[in-house]
Amino acid sequence: MDSGRRRRAARRLWTAVAAALALPLSMLATSATPAHAAALQCSVDYRTNDWGSGFTADLTLTNRGTDAINGWTLTYAYSGNQKLSNGWNGTWSQSGQSITVKDAGYNGTIAAGAAVSTGAQFSYSGTNTAPSSFAVNGTTCAGAHQPPVTVLTSPSAGAVYTQGTAVPLAATAAAADNATISKVEFYDDTTLLGTDTSAPFTLSASGLAAGSHSLVAKAYDSLGASAESTPVGITVTSAPAVVASPTQLGVQQGKSGAFAVKLSARPNADVTVKTTRTDGNAGLSVSDGSSLTFTPSNWSTAQNVTVAADSSGTGTATF
Structure with a gap:
């Protein structure tokens, strides 16, 4: 064979590139944070039905915190001469202009995000201005429409x-x-x-x-x-990766060569790894092992991918 033929029969190299795959891997959190009771948060919606010399007040108390309220006392005050007549869904009392409402027992627990209603009837003369502030168990609540x-x-x-x-x-x-x-x-x-x-x-x-x-x-x-x-x-x-060895492989024209594939870490389910040519010399192709299955048992055992070269093409390819 003359030197020209020897040059045409030169060996060709291809490069195997293993891309990282997102493979599920069981992980375990190892830290714990002590639980603490969240601060009480509340809102009170106050509405009335007024007929001039008296009115009924309907109040909705919403627990806006993340912990349940176990037992509640609602307090507020009027600015005029409103006088309590009777109440419902709670124990109502009045001292001067100050009003106190204690839960009725059956409605004493308010889950996070839940609400209870209570109400009472009053008499008055002059003006009937709505209270400007409410408190539950000593904590001031927000008024008006509240966000979720x-x-x-x-x-x-x-x-x-x-x-x-x-x-x-x-x-x-x-x-x-x-x-x-x-x-x-x-x-x-x-x-x-x-x-x-x-x-x-x-x-x-x-x-x-x-x-x-x-x-x-x-x-x-x-x-x-x-x-x-x-x-x-x-x-x-970060997920486990596909590991190819060697990362470069030389294959003679008309011949074939193989490289090994395994996973870098144990998956928690079967994983399929596929190998294809992405660019470069079309004379190089996967002839065996184009689809390999790895299990939680065999993930670290190498499996082969075989690459074949045709008899005429030259140059490198990426897989």
Whole structure:
């Protein structure tokens, strides 16, 4: 064979590139945070039916915190000469202009986001100005229409997920003043992940990058008010990778060669790894092992991918 033929029969090289795949891998959070009772938060909606010399007052007390209220005493004061006649759904009393209402026992527990109603009849002369401030168990409550109570119930704070595993989001939302919840949006910090318009409010969030994430639920009610939940922090870890060895392989024209494939870490389910030529010399192709299955048992056992070269093409290819 002359030197020209030897040059034409030169060996060709191809490069195998193994891309990282997002493979589920079970992770376990190892830290725990002691539980503490949340501060009481409340709102009181005050409405009257006034006939000039007397009126009925209807009050709705909403628990706007994240913990239940177990036993409540509502206090407020009038600025005029309003005088208590009788009350219902609570034990009513008056001292000067100050009014005190204690729960009736059967309505003493108010779950997070829930509300109870109480009322009374009064007489008066002159003006009948509405109270300007209310308190429950000594804590001042907000007045007027209040935004929804929104709680992100899943995932739990500190949870760890493997990249590629969907993160299950769930939230509860309760509206005040007879309003209804129209939708709940889920955010990763300020990035909108998705929306749900009916309870239970849920979302399966996929594609979160490796790193720390701050998840938030935001509820909107039928009166135009909105409110966000307390952020929940989670961690997404990098996924296992596909490992190819060697990363470069020389194949003679008309011949074939093989490289080995395995996973860098144990998956929690079967994983299929496929190999294809992405660019370069079309004379190089996968002749065997184009689709390999790895299980939680054999993930570290190498399996071969065979690359064949035709008898005329030259140059490199990437797989």
